[in-house]
Amino acid sequence: MVKLDDLLYARRMTLTELAERVGLTLANLSILKTGKAKAIRFSTLAAICRELECQPGDLLAYEGSDT
Amino acid sequence: MNTRGYDPLLLAGKIVTIIMQAAAGFGAAVVALVLPAVALFKEDIVKGMAETSKIPVQDLPMAPLIGLLAIVLLFLAAMFVFFGKLRAIIATVGEGDPFVPANADRLSLMAWLMLGVQALSWPLATFAMTVAEWAQRHSDGDLSIGSGRDVFSLSGILMVLVLFILARVFRQGAAMRDDLEGTV
Numbered sequence: 241m242v243k244l245d246d247l248l249y250a251r252r253m254t255l256t257e258l259a260e261r262v263g264l265t266l267a268n269l270s271i272l273k274t275g276k277a278k279a280i281r282f283s284t285l286a287a288i289c290r291e292l293e294c295q296p297g298d299l300l301a302y303e304g305s306d307t
Numbered sequence: 308m309n310t311r312g313y314d315p316l317l318l319a320g321k322i323v324t325i326i327m328q329a330a331a332g333f334g335a336a337v338v339a340l341v342l343p344a345v346a347l348f349k350e351d352i353v354k355g356m357a358e359t360s361k362i363p364v365q366d367l368p369m370a371p372l373i374g375l376l377a378i379v380l381l382f383l384a385a386m387f388v389f390f391g392k393l394r395a396i397i398a399t400v401g402e403g404d405p406f407v408p409a410n411a412d413r414l415s416l417m418a419w420l421m422l423g424v425q426a427l428s429w430p431l432a433t434f435a436m437t438v439a440e441w442a443q444r445h446s447d448g449d450l451s452i453g454s455g456r457d458v459f460s461l462s463g464i465l466m467v468l469v470l471f472i473l474a475r476v477f478r479q480g481a482a483m484r485d486d487l488e489g490t491v
Binding site: 264268269271272276277278279280281284 | 486488489490491
């Protein structure tokens with residue numbers, strides 16, 4: 241699970257602004273935000289954490305399926 | 308990467324494949340018209356030729372001639388499809404997205420077509436030799452048709468191998484691209 245919405249709201253930043261700051265296209269950042277990304281580069285993770293002043297654990301969480 | 312800007316290699320490839328496909332298609336259409344005419348009206352054709360030609364055509368090897376035309380038709384049809392697939396691959400390169408499963412399928416088909424062409428070379432040469440020998444017998448030195456039995460084409464076999472290997476490369480590339488597509 242990607243908790244980008246909460247962090248963007250806390251920093252009063254739009255998705256477009258974040259995309260420009262981390263060097264990603266808005267389309268790719270939207271893919272990440274909606275949880276459709278298959279993988280994230282460490283460089284992208286580091287850039288997002290730098291701009292949002294957070295830790296990777298603040299951004300990503302694991303939700304196991306109920307089996 | 309979109310390579311929609313001017314790319315001389317892709318442009319040349321596009322032009323050559325269009326010309327080759329058009330030539331193969333036209334040739335196939337002509338042979339497709341001639342072949343049934345020869346097969347159905349061979350007696351009339353021989354009779355007509357006997358009346359107008361000095362060459363004795365009664366022993367014209369019609370069966371090998373018809374076989375030759377049939378194989379040429381298959382060749383030309385295979386080449387038409389081959390260049391069509393190549394043109395489609397070139398188009399995907401121009402769009403900046405060549406590593407798609409469709410290109411792997413196209414390359415695989417092209418390899419099979421080349422293999423078929425190589426396989427047909429032997430009967431083609433045999434039929435052509437029969438017709439050439441007939442022409443040689445009756446030419447009185449005025450007509451000389453060469454038809455070698457050297458049908459083993461190393462470059463053709465190599466091309467088949469390269470195409471099959473390229474198909475594997477593109478299939479792997481398409482899988483890797485698919486993985487990459489969801490990476491941010």
